[in-house]
């Protein structure tokens with residue numbers, strides 16, 4: 001339904017004192033992945049205060065699902081915010097800085113939760129606009145990287161009773177200006193896989209290298225060979241990132257060590273490329289080590305899937321946001337980012353879209369996952385309005 005520009009933004013702005021208080025409460029007491037117990041209690045208290053029924057779990061899992069019911073039986077939309085923080089010591093100087101040394105909401109999940117509560121408040125007050133039920137999904141453990149929090153929620157029936165038709169989420173984005181929202185159809189974020197390679201040679205005196213393969217030299221060949229794969233084997237217009245992040249081996253300048261251990265990450269944005277790249281790395285690592293007379297054992301772990309936005313659902317949300325925010329506030333992103341997100345798991349099940357909520361401003365130049373990251377307060381209003389307008393957009397065309 002087409003409404004006047006800034007209709008939901010004005011509604012969201014009325015919630016600003018509450019948005020501010022929620023955000024500050026989350027930010028002050030950040031909790032790492034799968035430890036979000038205080039955060040869960042705060043979410044449950046806030047939902048109760050808004051009169052929104054909520055489901056939580058008694059098995060130690062910290063997810064919360066609020067439900068805003070509609071009288072109409074139209075499309076069910078799930079909105080998702082992540083809950084966890086990072087092991088970083090805060091340096092923002094904000095009055096609501098982290099009370100917990102060494103832990104910080106440096107990825108904006110405090111903002112995501114406040115916006116989701118704000119959307120719950122606005123939608124509850126404007127229930128007559130809804131054409132179907134809305135689920136407010138508060139998800140732990142996004143930063144955990146492997147099992148994450150989306151999968152445990154789905155296993156616990158988060159998308160059933162009633163069955164979810166569309167999913168919508170957002171993440172603060174330091175590359176999009178404050179007040180704007182970034183969007184993209186298709187692949188938006190990468191699959192972040194990682195590996196550990198143990199290279200084994202023959203230990204010995206550094207003065208007698210001829211007596212056995214040198215694990216350090218073999219490891220060096222592997223590091224170089226992996227980059228040669230990226231530049232010479234992969235299609236340059238289908239991005240692949242391979243980064244060796246650690247390399248450990250040896251104890252002394254005149255000893256050839258037995259083992260060298262490399263760890264690293266592999267990012268791809270096409271599920272087929274992901275499979276091919278893993279096979280290629282496994283084979284190449286063995287061959288490179290073998291060519292130096294050494295052996296290599298690789299442990300390859302899968303992170304989250306590629307995050308793929310559904311084109312039809314994305315268009316509906318973008319159309320609604322063009323009315324709400326104005327077309328000049330929408331930024332179509334040309335390229336996917338190489339970070340990962342377990343929102344991808346929801347998008348594997350139902351159509352939907354993941355948006356980039358702009359937070360870039362001259363006053364805040366720090367990137368996310370850094371000690372100075374503090375999204376401006378106005379993002380709370382835009383983020384709330386975005387979720388509300390996006391929900392109504394997804395519900396406007398009937399079941400997809």
Ligand SMILES: [Zn+2]
Nearest residue numbers: 107143368369
């Ligand atoms: Zn993060």
Ligand SMILES: [Zn+2]
Nearest residue numbers: 107108109171
């Ligand atoms: Zn994040």
